[in-house]
Amino acid sequence: xxxxxxxxxxxxxxxxxxxxxxxxxxxxxxxxxxxxxxxxxxxxxxxxxxxxxxxxxxxxxxxxxxxxxxxxxxxxxxxxxxxxxxxxxxxxxxxxxxxxxxxxxxxxxxxxxxxxxxxxxxxxxxxxxxxxxxxxxxxxxxxxxxxxxxxxxxxxxxxxxxxxxxxxxxxxxxxxxx
Amino acid sequence: xxxxxxxxxxxxxxxxxxxxxxxxxxxxxxxxxxxxxxxxxxxxxxxxxxxxxxxxxxxxxxxxxxxxxxxxxxxxxxxxxxxxxxxxxxxxxxxxxxxxxxxxxxxxxxxxxxxxxxxxxxxxxxxxxxxxxxxxxxxxxxxxxxxxxxxxxxxxxxxxx
Numbered sequence: 001x002x003x004x005x006x007x008x009x010x011x012x013x014x015x016x017x018x019x020x021x022x023x024x025x026x027x028x029x030x031x032x033x034x035x036x037x038x039x040x041x042x043x044x045x046x047x048x049x050x051x052x053x054x055x056x057x058x059x060x061x062x063x064x065x066x067x068x069x070x071x072x073x074x075x076x077x078x079x080x081x082x083x084x085x086x087x088x089x090x091x092x093x094x095x096x097x098x099x100x101x102x103x104x105x106x107x108x109x110x111x112x113x114x115x116x117x118x119x120x121x122x123x124x125x126x127x128x129x130x131x132x133x134x135x136x137x138x139x140x141x142x143x144x145x146x147x148x149x150x151x152x153x154x155x156x157x158x159x160x161x162x163x164x165x166x167x168x169x170x171x172x173x174x175x176x177x178x
Numbered sequence: 179x180x181x182x183x184x185x186x187x188x189x190x191x192x193x194x195x196x197x198x199x200x201x202x203x204x205x206x207x208x209x210x211x212x213x214x215x216x217x218x219x220x221x222x223x224x225x226x227x228x229x230x231x232x233x234x235x236x237x238x239x240x241x242x243x244x245x246x247x248x249x250x251x252x253x254x255x256x257x258x259x260x261x262x263x264x265x266x267x268x269x270x271x272x273x274x275x276x277x278x279x280x281x282x283x284x285x286x287x288x289x290x291x292x293x294x295x296x297x298x299x300x301x302x303x304x305x306x307x308x309x310x311x312x313x314x315x316x317x318x319x320x321x322x323x324x325x326x327x328x329x330x331x332x333x334x335x336x337x338x339x
Contacts, residue, residue: 022304025322025333034331037311038322042225042271044315047322049333064335088316105203119201130224133271133316137206139222139229150219150231152206152246164316 025049026067035060042088042133042164046070048095050081059084059095074108074115085131087162094131094138105129105140107159116158134167135159212249225316226271232264241267241278243293255296266311270318275338277301277321279309288312288323290338301336 025035025047039048047064050057056079061070075081078097085094093108105118105126120126120142127148128141138153213219217235229244240258242251252273258264262282269276276291288301288309303309307325314321321336 021337023335025335032330035333036324036331038313038324038333040313040315040320040322042316044317044320047333047335049322116202118203120203121201128221130222130229132224133226137224138203139224139231141220141222148218148220150213150222150229152209152213152229153203154206155202155204157204158202 026062026064037083039084039086040064041086041090046086046090048084048086048090048093050084053079056080057082059093061090061093070110072108072110074113075106078106083128085129087131087135088133088164089162091162092131092135092159094129096126096129105138107131107135107138107155109159118153134161134164136161209244209246209249212244221266223268223314225269225314226273228269228271228273230267230269230276232267239264241276243269243273243276245273252293254291254293257291257298268312268314268321270314271316272318275314275318277312277314277318277338279312286310301338303334307332307334 033051036050040046045064046061048059048061051060058079059072059075059081061072062068063070075095075097078099080098082096086092091109091111093110095106096103097106099117103126107116107118109116123145125143126140127143130139136154136156136159138155139150140153141148141150217233219231219233221232223230227246229246231242232239233242234240241254241264243254244250245252259282262280264278264280265286267276267278274293276293278289278291280287280289286308288303289298290301291298303325305327307327309323309325311324312321319338321338323334323336325332325334
């Protein structure tokens with residue numbers, strides 16, 4: 001399915017005191033359904049979450065303000081998905097997918113459409129991911145011989161860094177992202 | 179001839195290993211040594227040069243904030259309590275605002291902790307629900323929160339002051 005524009009009206013906002021404002025996430029177009037594991041892009045414009053599609057847990061990427069669902073064709077047939085994580089503007093989406101009998105971290109580059117598999121050594125089961133906003137590092141929560149641990153990985157040689165406003169990029173100068 | 183046969187045998191032996199050897203994941207050695215100390219580590223949240231996570235032993239968890247530039251944890255006075263159990267955590271890119279879900283006295287609560295103020299404030303959840311996972315925008319102003327209500331998991335978006 002290509003782009004699906006969600007036109008449902010936004011539910012009422014509510015004020016919860018001390019300046020807090022709440023609103024439900026934009027609907028996904030299928031009525032009341034469970035949505036889990038939210039992941040915001042660094043700039044807050046995109047929201048990834050997990051929904052059930054055809055009985056399989058699938059990552060859904062939405063523009064937060066318009067509700068538009070953004071297509072992720074590279075992740076089809078790799079369900080169940082889990083633990084989505086986004087870079088600053090959502091160019092990169094890290095997510096756990098099913099690859100044969102294994103759970104495997106992947107990073108989808110939405111700018112190029114390329115999917116980067118990041119297999120772990122045998123015996124390590126990935127549980128959760130957290131991607132740095134510039135895409136240079138990935139933290140993996142994993143089970144290693146029964147021990148739950150977090151490891152950090154450098155993706156600098158794999159992904160082009162996503163510029164972050166006000167932050168110096170390698171080579172000097174300020175990033176030019178508006 | 180024998181040498182060529184030998185090279186083929188080595189190539190065939192290496193083939194099954196190619197998948198793992200070709201992984202582009204490069205461990206950040208120094209920081210992984212810090213993370214590899216005794217006890218469990220879980221629920222990582224990267225933001226800027228900060229890594230928030232839960233650490234613990236024998237089921238007792240605590241929130242920890244690592245300064246990735248120095249490779250060291252920073253103090254979080256007033257946040258970790260012996261009568262509470264954190265469930266998930268997120269941090270802004272300044273390393274100042276942490277939002278966490280924790281269980282205390284049989285209830286699950288949502289908190290905003292300002293490191294600069296050393297102050298933890300509860301965030302109300304309305305309509306009532308049980309929070310679990312969360313995600314914070316880099317500026318720490320927008321929170322996406324997974325909440326259980328009426329048998330469904332929903333996602334609330336909260337603009338924080």
